[in-house]
Structure formats: structure tokens, C-alpha cells
Amino acid sequence: MNTIPVIINDKKLDVDPGKTILEVCRENDIEMLTMCHLKGVMDIGACRLCLVEVEGANKLMSACTTRVNANMIVRTATDKIKRYQRITTELFFAERNHVCSVCVANGKCELQQLGYKVELDHIRYPHLFPQCEVDTSHPWYVMDHNRCIMCTRCVRVCTEVEGAHNWDVMNRGHQVRIISDFNTPWGESITCTSCGKCLHACPTGAIWPKAIVQGQLEKKPEMLSELMEKRKMKL
Amino acid sequence: MNRHDLKTIIYAEKTKEENNKYRHKICVCCGASCISSGSEEVMKKLQEEIKTRGLENEVEVVPTGCMGPCNQGPLMKFLPEYNIYQKIDCSNISAIVQSQLTEKKPIEDLLLFADSREKPFLDAQEDPFFKKQMKIALRNCGHINPERIEDYLVHNGYQALDKVLFEMSPEEVIAEIKQSRLRGRGGAGYPTGFKWETVYKYVSDQKYVICNGDEGDPGAFMDRSVLEGNPHRVLEGMAIAGYAVGASKGYAYIRGEYPLAIKRFELAIKQARKMGLLGNNILGTSFSFDIEVRIGAGAFVCGEETALIASIEGKRGTPRPRPPFPAESGLWGKPTLINNVESFAAISPIINNGGEWYSEIGTPKSAGTKVFALAGKIKYSGLIEVPMGTTLREIVFDIGGGMQNDADFKAAQTGGPSGGCIPAEHLDVKMDYESLVSLGSIMGSGGLIIMDKSSDMVDVARYFMEFCMDESCGKCVPCRVGTRMMHDLLQKICDNKGTQIDLNRLEELAVYVKETSLCGLGGSAPNPLLSTLRHFRQEYENRIVKHD
Amino acid sequence: MKSGTAVHTKELSKTDPRVKLIAAKMKKENYKPDALIEILHTAQNAYGYLPKEVLAYITKALHLPPSRVYSTVTFYHFFSLKSKGEHTCLVCTGTACYVKGAQAILNEIEKKLGLKAGQVSADDKLGVQVARCIGACGLAPAVVLDDEVQAKVSPDEIIKKINIKIGTV
Numbered sequence: 043m044n045t046i047p048v049i050i051n052d053k054k055l056d057v058d059p060g061k062t063i064l065e066v067c068r069e070n071d072i073e074m075l076t077m078c079h080l081k082g083v084m085d086i087g088a089c090r091l092c093l094v095e096v097e098g099a100n101k102l103m104s105a106c107t108t109r110v111n112a113n114m115i116v117r118t119a120t121d122k123i124k125r126y127q128r129i130t131t132e133l134f135f136a137e138r139n140h141v142c143s144v145c146v147a148n149g150k151c152e153l154q155q156l157g158y159k160v161e162l163d164h165i166r167y168p169h170l171f172p173q174c175e176v177d178t179s180h181p182w183y184v185m186d187h188n189r190c191i192m193c194t195r196c197v198r199v200c201t202e203v204e205g206a207h208n209w210d211v212m213n214r215g216h217q218v219r220i221i222s223d224f225n226t227p228w229g230e231s232i233t234c235t236s237c238g239k240c241l242h243a244c245p246t247g248a249i250w251p252k253a254i255v256q257g258q259l260e261k262k263p264e265m266l267s268e269l270m271e272k273r274k275m276k277l
Numbered sequence: 278m279n280r281h282d283l284k285t286i287i288y289a290e291k292t293k294e295e296n297n298k299y300r301h302k303i304c305v306c307c308g309a310s311c312i313s314s315g316s317e318e319v320m321k322k323l324q325e326e327i328k329t330r331g332l333e334n335e336v337e338v339v340p341t342g343c344m345g346p347c348n349q350g351p352l353m354k355f356l357p358e359y360n361i362y363q364k365i366d367c368s369n370i371s372a373i374v375q376s377q378l379t380e381k382k383p384i385e386d387l388l389l390f391a392d393s394r395e396k397p398f399l400d401a402q403e404d405p406f407f408k409k410q411m412k413i414a415l416r417n418c419g420h421i422n423p424e425r426i427e428d429y430l431v432h433n434g435y436q437a438l439d440k441v442l443f444e445m446s447p448e449e450v451i452a453e454i455k456q457s458r459l460r461g462r463g464g465a466g467y468p469t470g471f472k473w474e475t476v477y478k479y480v481s482d483q484k485y486v487i488c489n490g491d492e493g494d495p496g497a498f499m500d501r502s503v504l505e506g507n508p509h510r511v512l513e514g515m516a517i518a519g520y521a522v523g524a525s526k527g528y529a530y531i532r533g534e535y536p537l538a539i540k541r542f543e544l545a546i547k548q549a550r551k552m553g554l555l556g557n558n559i560l561g562t563s564f565s566f567d568i569e570v571r572i573g574a575g576a577f578v579c580g581e582e583t584a585l586i587a588s589i590e591g592k593r594g595t596p597r598p599r600p601p602f603p604a605e606s607g608l609w610g611k612p613t614l615i616n617n618v619e620s621f622a623a624i625s626p627i628i629n630n631g632g633e634w635y636s637e638i639g640t641p642k643s644a645g646t647k648v649f650a651l652a653g654k655i656k657y658s659g660l661i662e663v664p665m666g667t668t669l670r671e672i673v674f675d676i677g678g679g680m681q682n683d684a685d686f687k688a689a690q691t692g693g694p695s696g697g698c699i700p701a702e703h704l705d706v707k708m709d710y711e712s713l714v715s716l717g718s719i720m721g722s723g724g725l726i727i728m729d730k731s732s733d734m735v736d737v738a739r740y741f742m743e744f745c746m747d748e749s750c751g752k753c754v755p756c757r758v759g760t761r762m763m764h765d766l767l768q769k770i771c772d773n774k775g776t777q778i779d780l781n782r783l784e785e786l787a788v789y790v791k792e793t794s795l796c797g798l799g800g801s802a803p804n805p806l807l808s809t810l811r812h813f814r815q816e817y818e819n820r821i822v823k824h825d
Numbered sequence: 826m827k828s829g830t831a832v833h834t835k836e837l838s839k840t841d842p843r844v845k846l847i848a849a850k851m852k853k854e855n856y857k858p859d860a861l862i863e864i865l866h867t868a869q870n871a872y873g874y875l876p877k878e879v880l881a882y883i884t885k886a887l888h889l890p891p892s893r894v895y896s897t898v899t900f901y902h903f904f905s906l907k908s909k910g911e912h913t914c915l916v917c918t919g920t921a922c923y924v925k926g927a928q929a930i931l932n933e934i935e936k937k938l939g940l941k942a943g944q945v946s947a948d949d950k951l952g953v954q955v956a957r958c959i960g961a962c963g964l965a966p967a968v969v970l971d972d973e974v975q976a977k978v979s980p981d982e983i984i985k986k987i988n989i990k991i992g993t994v
Binding site for chain 2: 217
């Protein structure tokens with residue numbers, strides 16, 4: 043296949059056209075922070091963590107949705123981008139109620155890891171402390187909106203992979219919430235197949251199985267891409 | 278209907294008008310503003326009055342679109358004298374008709390601006406409010422009955438469509454638009470001709486043309502007035518665009534808050550279909566084009582093109598990252614041209630008079646005219662159209678008649694929640710895309726709110742931030758959480774509880790949200806804050822709690 | 826709050842003229858999912874709000890996932906999940922109205938009638954709402970009382986007019 047040259051962080055790479063900047067970076071061991079990206083489902087460019095500077099572009103581009111062009115010059119780790127990544131992380135933590143020490147995902151949480159990566163020692167913005175409910179109506183799983191970061195990975199997995207479309211987003215702005223059906227308790231959903239894919243798609247401790255306690259959660263986000271690969275092979 | 282039939286109809290209408298030429302034409306403004314002030318009743322009373330006097334054959338009474346000075350409504354205009362009466366009270370109608378038609382002289386005390394000017398102008402065209410204006414997009418607004426296609430036809434309506442279909446290739450149409458240097462009137466100012474060319478170049482079995490009439494900026498009502506006052510003009514512009522880019526289907530996305538605009542536009546579509554100006558084989562050519570109206574359901578973000586497309590597809594109006602741009606992959610993944618109402622309204626004059634004519638109006642970088650919705654603490658608010666490059670001072674003091682109660686001018690807010698405030702020291706700024714951006718504001722869709730000393734600029738910034746916070750779609754983090762944080766910090770400063778640290782954080786967040794947001798809403802949400810910080814920093818400083 | 830209402834709660838009466846209206850609209854739009862917003866407009870106009878059973882009916886007819894419909898309904902201002910009241914008082918808070926005292930009107934309504942924006946009186950007689958801009962900036966401050974625009978109103982005037990509407994004078 044014909045490859046095209048791109049320059050990422052002053053390093054010249056020959057890459058397949060049609061790939062996104064994020065894919066190219068991941069293949070070449072260039073670190074990229076992401077939160078809403080999940081291999082196997084559509085990218086939406088919502089978390090704004092993977093923003094990169096592209097020479098000639100008048101704004102920062104999200105790496106997960108921007109495809110590489112020949113001779114593109116990309117910078118992924120400038121001071122500005124690092125500063126913005128930190129602010130984004132702070133806003134994630136300040137938006138809802140994230141208390142790692144009592145969370146099932148403690149130690150395995152992508153948000154927590156993100157905090158370490160951007161060296162977050164404290165949060166400069168006031169916490170919003172919204173009142174969020176915990177939906178325990180499902181026989182096996184729990185949805186805790188306090189820990190949800192609205193990445194909508196569960197929504198996309200449920201719609202695109204499982205095909206159930208149990209999850210969606212209601213309201214808008216800072217009032218958004220993940221809902222099942224008509225904002226009905228998860229346990230009463232008529233569309234949920236209880237497949238558990240959302241559980242593995244969720245980057246934090248917002249969706250978890252009932253039988254476990256603090257810190258015990260095992261998530262397998264790569265399960266989905268493996269599943270998608272197998273489906274493709276079958277076709 | 279073919280071309281010949283159209284010419285016959287126009288000819289018949291024109292001769293009809295010339296043959297039983299009425300001696301007088303009375304236009305009653307039936308724009309949404311004047312209707313709210315009671316112009317429908319005025320219309321009824323006036324018709325009765327004409328009937329009792331037995332003048333039906335001499336006087337034609339026409340309900341028209343917006344005439345401009347909206348806060349003086351209901352308005353009534355006598356032609357050919359061009360006497361405009363303001364704030365019509367039904368009890369005065371008889372006296373006005375008596376004086377105008379029988380005694381042949383106007384009642385000066387009731388004329389437009391009679392209560393605020395030393396002496397009103399008999400011929401309203403001489404009044405500075407109208408004299409400084411140049412009407413292209415609004416040309417027939419206030420002169421013709423928007424609910425009759427024949428009125429539009431008599432005033433050169435659909436001549437441009439006829440011209441492009443029979444005399445021009447799509448490439449020539451695009452070249453003409455490019456030559457006119459028309460820029461998108463929705464706010465961003467992207468050159469319209471280039472946009473058309475991009476869509477034209479993509480090969481696809483189906484393309485779409487969308488008219489963006491989701492005018493969400495608070496304080497803006499230009500698109501509404503154009504749609505209400507001359508819907509056929511917009512329709513014609515869309516059809517020409519369809520021919521140029523190779524689209525056969527158009528959507529007009531109109532705000533649900535504008536029921537009259539929706540009604541009139543739908544009526545216009547029906548009339549045009551009946552005349553063969555829409556539908557299959559327009560005017561007997563191989564070109565087919567049809568338009569459907571989609572009603573907005575109340576979301577400011579749907580003015581953003583990718584969100585608008587999602588909304589037409591029946592989904593949540595959330596924007597998606599660009600590229601791909603709608604020109605490549607828009608409605609249902611097909612190449613789509615999206616232009617604002619006012620941009621479409623400028624198309625047919627450009628085709629009729631040539632791109633060069635249009636490009637000579639205005640400034641070198643911003644050609645043509647711009648419609649502004651003038652409101653706030655100003656004497657004469659309403660709808661105006663001026664050449665690009667007219668100074669803010671001319672708009673406020675000549676056209677707008679100066680400040681209400683002769684207060685001191687403090688600031689003008691342009692571009693709504695995406696724009697900024699222009700302080701008094703920049704009153705001589707030329708109103709064009711670049712000059713406004715250099716002052717930290719934007720042209721936006723054309724809302725122009727004038728403020729006096731009673732306006733608190735920190736509160737104004739808080740007001741717009743609250744708007745953006747509520748209207749954020751909630752998809753991306755900077756806009757969803759960032760606008761909330763900025764709003765809370767601004768509220769804190771408004772409550773006199775903010776500190777210097779809060780102000781620093783606010784500034785840092787503003788730049789962050791501006792640069793990292795997914796779409797234009799978030800990207801411009803900090804503008805009112807940043808521009809008030811730039812021009813009125815002292816007001817923020819005064820509010821801050823000082824620690825010794 | 827989650828109230829435990831399953832999707833299939835109440836069956837709609839097929840003879841209800843409002844249901845007929847929605848059914849006709851859906852048929853006209855060919856049951857296309859992309860006409861969802863158009864259909865919701867019809868339902869909202871017929872009922873004044875969108876009752877859950879109506880949403881369930883539309884969801885079923887268009888073969889859409891319930892959460893997809895609910896997410897769309899809650900996104901747009903126009904659609905309301907609860908009754909807006911028999912009479913509505915819509916206060917415009919667009920920029921022009923705001924600088925000319927829309928807040929004073931809202932304050933007065935709250936003081937005299939005890940209703941904040943978005944609230945409906947206990948007897949369902951009056952609902953108070955705010956609009957971002959009704960585009961009648963020349964008439965600021967403007968209030969829409971049951972589809973009728975009240976131009977350049979003072980707080981006192983509007984209270985009087987509301988009282989006449991709801992018949993408490």
C-alpha cells in the first residue's frame with residue numbers, strides 16, 4: 043500500500059493514508075491522552091484530551107477524528123496542549139463526585155490514571171457537587187451517576203456493538219445524564235439485554251457489577267475491540 | 278409552466294397594475310412586531326374606512342413586511358407621497374385618511390418620529406433613519422405583500438432564477454457570486470462563492486441546500502424580518518444555489534419561535550410550486566428543485582451547521598468535529614450547502630445586477646450591505662440595512678436617533694452571546710468583519726444592542742455566559758463544564774464576593790474554552806467575557822474583594 | 826426522579842382526536858425516524874406537552890429505541906414533559922428585554938403570584954416561562970400571554986393582565 047509522509051513531534055513517519063492522527067500516534071508509541079475514545083466504536087471528539095496542534099490549521103484538532111494528510115506537521119505535547127490537558131482533567135474531577143478511596147474502580151480507573159499522567163496534585167476550580175442518583179435497580183449491575191464523566195462510551199457500545207440502544211443522553215449542557223429507555227430505572231428497561239458491554243466500556247466506576255467491593259473492579263475495555271475483530275473475521 | 282408562461286404572467290400583472298393604476302397605495306406594516314402592536318386591527322379599520330368613503334378603486338391597501346422602525350409601530354405608509362404614520366391608533370384612521378386623501382396634506386403630528394424630532398420629515402425617505410440606509414436584502418420588505426407571489430413577480434421576482442436557468446452555466450453562477458465577494462451573513466463571514474464551489478466540485482448522486490433560519494441570538498431578528506417580509510426572495514436564492522451546486526432538494530430550517538415566518542415561507546413554497554418555480558422541470562428546463570420546511574425546536578446550538586444537520590435528521594442537535602465539512606459530508610452524508618437567510622436574500626440582486634456591482638458596495642474586504650437589528654437603549658430601534666463599513670456612530674446617532682433620554686453611550690453589543698461589547702472610544706469603528714474582530718467582537722448575525730451607563734458590564738458578561746451555559750449541548754468537556762465554571766465565577770464577582778484569584782482563573786478558563794471547544798458555540802462563548810475584560814476591566818476590579 | 830414508570834403504561838384511545846392527529850402526521854411522514862422532531866411538534870401542539878404514553882406510542886410506531894426519543898425530547902426547549910398550565914405567561918429575557926427590565930417583571934411575578942420561571946401554579950391555571958428571545962426587540966420588554974405579545978410592559982401591568990386571564994380579579 044502507498045504510504046504518505048507525516049511529521050509528528052519533529053519525527054518523520056510513513057503512514058497509511060486514511061488513518062486518524064490518534065491511530066498513527068498509538069502505532070508509533072507516541073503517548074496520547076484520551077477518554078471518550080474506545081477502539082471499536084465511533085469517535086466523537088468530545089473529551090478534547092487528544093487535541094493536537096496541526097501546522098496550518100487555525101484551531102486545535104482532535105486527533106481521534108482528524109485523518110492524516112500527506113506532509114502534515116503535528117505536535118502532540120506542546121506546553122499549551124499540556125496545560126489544556128490539565129485543565130480538562132480538573133474539570134472532569136470538579137464536575138461530579140469522584141472519591142477514589144471509596145470507589146470500586148480505585149486503582150483501575152482511567153480517570154484516576156489520567157490524573158496521575160497530567161500530574162494533578164490539586165483541583166483549582168470549585169467542585170460542583172451535583173446531586174446524582176445511584177441506580178441499583180438492575181439485578182446484576184449498578185449505574186452510579188456520581189462517577190459518570192459523560193464520555194458516552196456506554197451509549198455507543200450499546201448502540202453500535204450490542205445493537206440494543208438502551209442508553210442515551212438526556213437534557214443538555216451541564217444537566218446531561220445517561221439514561222436508559224424513558225429515563226426509567228435500568229432494571230425496568232425493555233431494551234437492555236444485560237450483556238454487560240457497557241460495564242467494560244466505562245472508563246470509571248460509574249457502571250459496575252453488584253458483587254464486588256471497593257477496588258475490586260476488573261474492566262476489559264479491549265474486550266470490545268477483540269469482539270469487533272472476531273466479527274469482522276467471521277464476515 | 279415554462280419560461281414563456283412566466284413572462285406572460287408578469288406582463289399581465291404589470292399591465293393590470295398600470296391600467297387600473299390606483300392613485301394611492303397604503304402599506305400597513307404586518308411584521309411580527311407591528312402585529313403585536315395591533316396592526317391587524319389597523320388594517321381592518323383602514324379597509325372599512327376606505328370602503329365607507331367609496332375609494333376602493335382609487336386606493337390599494339397592502340399588508341407588507343417589516344418597514345424598519347419597529348418600536349414606533351403600528352406603521353402605515355402612504356405612497357406615492359411616502360408619508361409614514363407611526364403608533365397608529367384606530368381612532369385616528371378616519372382623520373388620517375381624510376387629511377391624506379381628501380385634503381392632500383399629511384397630519385404632521387402623527388407622522389413618523391413626530392413625537393421625538395423637532396419637525397418630522399414629510400417624505401420619510403428624507404429622514405436620517407432611512408436616508409443613511411441602503412436596502413438590498415430588505416429591498417421589497419415593507420413595499421410588497423409577502424403573501425402574494427404576483428407582487429414579487431412584478432418587482433423583478435424570479436428574474437434571476439430565469440436568467441441563471443436559461444443564460445448561465447453553474448460555473449458562471451458561481452463565478453458571479455465569487456466576484457460579488459459576498460460573505461456568509463450568519464456570522465463567520467466565509468466567502469459564499471467558495472462555499473458554493475466546494476459543494477459543486479464534490480460528485481454525488483444527491484446534494485442538499487439548507488437555509489439556516491435558526492436565528493438564536495437574543496436580540497436579533499433580521500432573518501425573521503426577511504422571511505416574513507419577502508419569503509420569495511430567500512426561496513429564489515435557494516433555488517439558484519441548488520442549480521449552481523447541483524442539488525435537487527432544499528431544506529429551510531426556521532426557528533419554532535417564528536410562527537409567522539414559517540407560515541409565510543410555507544405559503545411561498547406552495548405558490549412557487551403552483552407556478553412551476555419549484556418542483557420538477559422548473560420553467561420547462563431539466564432542473565428540478567424542491568424545498569421542505571423544518572421547524573426548529575428551540576436550541577441555540579442548532580445554528581451551528583453540523584448541529585443543524587443532526588436536527589434535520591431528527592436527532593439531538595449536537596455538533597460533530599469538522600472536517601469533514603458539510604460541503605463534503607453533510608445531511609445524510611451527502612454534500613450539503615448551508616447558507617444563512619440573509620445570504621440567500623442577497624443572491625438574486627447579485628445575479629440581476631452583476632457581481633461587480635455588489636462588490637463595489639461596502640469595504641474592500643467586506644462587500645455589500647448588512648442588516649442589523651438595532652435595539653436597547655436607543656431612540657429608534659428596529660431593522661436597518663447599511664453598507665458594510667458604516668461606522669457605529671452613524672448607526673447609533675444618525676439612524677438610531679441617539680440614545681434614549683439622551684443618556685451617555687456606554688457600549689454596543691454585537692454578535693450576541695458569541696460577540697463582544699464595543700466601548701464608546703471605538704464609536705468610529707467601521708462595521709465590517711475584520712474591524713469588529715480586531716476589537717474582540719464579531720459581526721455575528723447582526724444583533725446590535727445599545728447600552729447606556731445603567732448597564733453593568735460584569736452583569737452583561739454573566740448574562741451571556743448563563744445563556745451559553747444553558748444552551749451548551751453538553752457533548753464536549755470545555756463547553757459543558759467550562760461555561761458552568763465561568764458562570765459561577767462571574768456570579769461570584771457580581772455578588773461582590775470574587776477575589777483576584779477568581780478573576781485570574783476566569784481569564785485562564787476563558788482562553789481554554791475558546792481554544793478547545795468542539796464547535797463554534799463553545800469557541801465563542803467566552804467572547805462577551807473577554808471583550809468586557811478588555812474594555813471595561815475596571816468594572817471587574819471594582820467588584821473584587823481586596824485583601825490587605 | 827425515577828418514578829418506576831415502565832414504557833408500556835397506558836394505552837391511548839384510538840378515537841382521541843389528538844391521537845388521530847399524531848397518527849395522520851406519522852403516516853404523512855412515512856414513519857421515517859428522521860421526522861421524529863416534526864411528529865413531536867404535532868404532539869406537543871395537540872397536548873400542550875408530551876405525556877409519556879404519547880411518547881411510547883410514537884416510539885413504537887417509528888420503531889425507535891425509547892432512549893433515542895427521550896434524549897431528543899429533553900434536548901429541545903420546545904418540548905415539555907409536563908403540563909405548562911392552562912394559561913402561559915412567557916417572559917422574554919433576550920438581551921434587549923434584559924437591559925430594559927425583564928428581570929423586574931420576573932421578580933414581580935414571583936412576589937405577587939409566587940411562581941418562578943418554569944413553574945406551574947398548583948391549580949394548573951398559570952405557567953410561567955422564560956424565552957431566550959422572541960425577536961420582538963423593538964417592543965422590549967415583551968411578555969407573551971397566551972400567544973398574545975404584550976409590548977413594553979411594566980411589572981404592574983403584567984400582573985393585572987395575568988389576574989384578568991386567570992380570573993382572580
